[in-house]
Amino acid sequence: MPTTAEHLRIALDGAWHEARERARKDLAHEKFAPHYTPETDKARAITLEQMRILAEHGYAAAGFSVESGGTGDAGGAVASIEMLAMSDLSLMVKAGVQWGLFGGAVENLGTERHHEKYVKRLIDLDVLGCFAMTETGHGSDVQSLETTATYDPDTQEFVIHSPTPSSRKDYIGGAAQHARFASVFAQLVTQGETHGVHCFVVPIRDEDGNDLPGVTTSDCGYKGGLPGVDNGRIVFDQVRIPRENLLNKYADVEPDGTYVSDIDNPSRRFFTMLGTLVRGRITVGGSAGAAARVALSIATRYAE
Numbered sequence: 118m119p120t121t122a123e124h125l126r127i128a129l130d131g132a133w134h135e136a137r138e139r140a141r142k143d144l145a146h147e148k149f150a151p152h153y154t155p156e157t158d159k160a161r162a163i164t165l166e167q168m169r170i171l172a173e174h175g176y177a178a179a180g181f182s183v184e185s186g187g188t189g190d191a192g193g194a195v196a197s198i199e200m201l202a203m204s205d206l207s208l209m210v211k212a213g214v215q216w217g218l219f220g221g222a223v224e225n226l227g228t229e230r231h232h233e234k235y236v237k238r239l240i241d242l243d244v245l246g247c248f249a250m251t252e253t254g255h256g257s258d259v260q261s262l263e264t265t266a267t268y269d270p271d272t273q274e275f276v277i278h279s280p281t282p283s284s285r286k287d288y289i290g291g292a293a294q295h296a297r298f299a300s301v302f303a304q305l306v307t308q309g310e311t312h313g314v315h316c317f318v319v320p321i322r323d324e325d326g327n328d329l330p331g332v333t334t335s336d337c338g339y340k341g342g343l344p345g346v347d348n349g350r351i352v353f354d355q356v357r358i359p360r361e362n363l364l365n366k367y368a369d370v371e372p373d374g375t376y377v378s379d380i381d382n383p384s385r386r387f388f389t390m391l392g393t394l395v396r397g398r399i400t401v402g403g404s405a406g407a408a409a410r411v412a413l414s415i416a417t418r419y420a421e
């Protein structure tokens with residue numbers, strides 16, 4: 118027979134009680150004990166180690182479709198990330214970037230070829246990625262991003278480039294140290310015409326963690342409250358990627374450079390693409406609520 122407290126927990130957990138219980142079990146591991154260090158190297162290493170434990174327990178599968186190797190339980194994925202926020206906000210952000218933002222972009226903006234190549238590996242952390250949307254000069258106003266992805270039909274490649282100081286990718290979680298790949302948001306240019314912001318998978322580091330040719334990363338340094346997240350900056354100098362690295366669910370470029378999309382209106386296309394990423398924004402709100410509940414609990418115990 119469940120106790121009154123257990124009944125209450127089940128009622129308050131709501132629809133995703135099971136996902137929350139699973140997270141509680143994972144977070145009971147000694148490696149998730151509260152820790153605080155202002156030393157970023159140490160804090161980042163702990164956070165990555167915690168992510169590897171979660172990955173071994175299949176934590177991230179809920180956020181991805183069954184066809185790509187997940188279990189397709191979006192609500193469960195949001196509930197699970199809220200649980201991480203009750204444990205450690207660095208862990209919540211780092212997990213959110215890898216699985217929710219980078220993984221979410223590949224899953225929701227990509228097609229079969231991207232799912233096959235990346236999704237299982239990013240769930241298991243064999244591929245570490247980051248989500249490179251924000252630029253030094255462009256935060257909320259994503260439509261004005263300046264990074265360019267110019268198609269070269271001779272080699273069937275896109276050339277990723279940061280043309281100005283304000284086009285530098287900035288405050289990107291994972292870009293300072295751990296990420297090997299980035300989902301880069303850039304203005305797609307082909308046959309001399311700009312078609313607005315699209316997303317591309319761009320390798321940024323080799324296996325030893327060195328910047329690849331044409332890629333320059335730097336570190337945003339220590340952040341109060343999020344010491345375990347390696348936020349960084351990325352500058353691209355004419356970096357070439359295969360045509361197939363365009364995440365092409367909503368638009369594509371044919372080998373000869375012809376741009377094709379089922380959505381004619383550029384604004385509608387842009388907001389359709391961004392709309393698929395809304396789960397990342399919901400988890401930020403959900404996590405803030407979870408952190409506030411923890412703060413309330415600490416304050417109440419202290420008052421008692």
Ligand SMILES: Cc1cc2nc3c(=O)[nH]c(=O)nc-3n(C[C@H](O)[C@H](O)[C@H](O)COP(=O)(O)OP(=O)(O)OC[C@H]3O[C@@H](n4cnc5c(N)ncnc54)[C@H](O)[C@@H]3O)c2cc1C
Binds near residue numbers: 255348
């Ligand atoms: C800890 C952390 C981690 C991050 N990780 C990533 C990441 O992994 N990848 C990534 O791409 N980005 C990341 N970012 C960047 C984040 O996405 C941007 O900070 C965010 O989009 C806001 O942009 P901004 O900081 O340039 O602020 P701005 O857009 O310049 O906004 C400044 C202020 O103006 C207000 N404002 C802006 N536009 C309007 C408007 N039209 N009407 C009214 N008010 C407005 C805003 O609400 C805000 O108060 C991260 C940021 C932080 C703090």
